Amino acid sequence: MTPPLVAVAHGSRDPRSAATVRELIDLVRASAPGTDVYESFLDLSEPGLPAVLRRLHDQGHREAVVVPLLLGSAYHARVDLPALVEAVTADRPDFTVRVADVLGADPALETVALDRIAAAAPAAPGTGIVLSAVGSSNARANAVVADLAARWEKRLGVPVSEAFASAARPDVPAAVARLRARGARRIVVASWFLAPGLLPDRIATLAGAGDAAFVAGALGPDPRVAEVVLRRYAAAVPRPARLSS
Structure with missing residues (x-):
């Protein structure tokens, strides 16, 4: 059994x-x-x-x-x-x-997250992606997210920046500013979260959701x-x- x-x-x-x-x-x-x-x-x-x-x-x-x-x-x-x-x-x-x-950062979960981005905002010139995650005092855990952002940038051909809700840098406003400095005119926030909640909502607010940003859903069920x-x-x-x- x-x-x-x-x-x-x-x-x-x-x-x-x-x-x-x-x-x-x-x-x-x-x-x-x-x-x-x-x-x-x-x-x-x-x-x-x-x-x-x-x-x-x-x-x-x-x-x-x-x-x-x-x-x-x-x-x-x-x-x-x-x-x-x-x-x-x-x-x-x-x-x-x-x-x-x-x-x-399983490849299958990466695919789900990328599908959530595609559902939130169709591809368009001048897009920059904020890969949002919870953040940790553990540098290795944060490095996994940064590596994921680098892989996405190479794969998608658009600027991608990691951003953390707490305990690590860059935070969401800094990530958005970084993407704007690289020429991004439209911001899409990717959610490296399993489920919706208070932190993803806070990230969406900080990124300017409803104004200048599109926010992808969490990985979910x-x-x-x-x-x-x-x-x-x-x-x-x-x-x-x-x-x-």
Whole structure:
């Protein structure tokens, strides 16, 4: 029997965020009918990850795989998540919880984000793209977004600048100014966020949405995102030992 898949998102005070996560998890369930799939959150939304894991143990499960619905490997992935798992397993030695890799800058997610840009604003001369992300105190996590922006610029042939909502530079106004200085007359804001929420809304406001900017939607409940979740899960599930002949 395969272990349950427990997807864990960051959580938000904005109810749209949790609703989007639940829609995504419905797609994951539909794509993996033989696997029990549960949603959970690190903070601000319910159910919390520890409660879900404890309930699974109480139901008799002795294994679970946690898949972080995170686009970067920063503080939440490296510190918060392991601490929450440890809080559950410390007094449950018969319960093994494996944590899969974050979703990260998977090529499938890049394609979804680019599709969101195309849906928000048809291609036009003089376009510049702001690749907006949450931002982190972890320089490596921010570098992943900067590298993604560089790849998009080469691929699309238009100026692209990363921008962060907090904890890192450039911020959104600085990114817009950078693109204007390079000749961009029209700004498109790409959302490197899994779901809508307060931070994406703030980014849209700072970029001038409704005035001079077009804002692409978050990655959201897309079948391609669900497939990445399942690939992260499959990579974390232990494979049966092969018998030598």
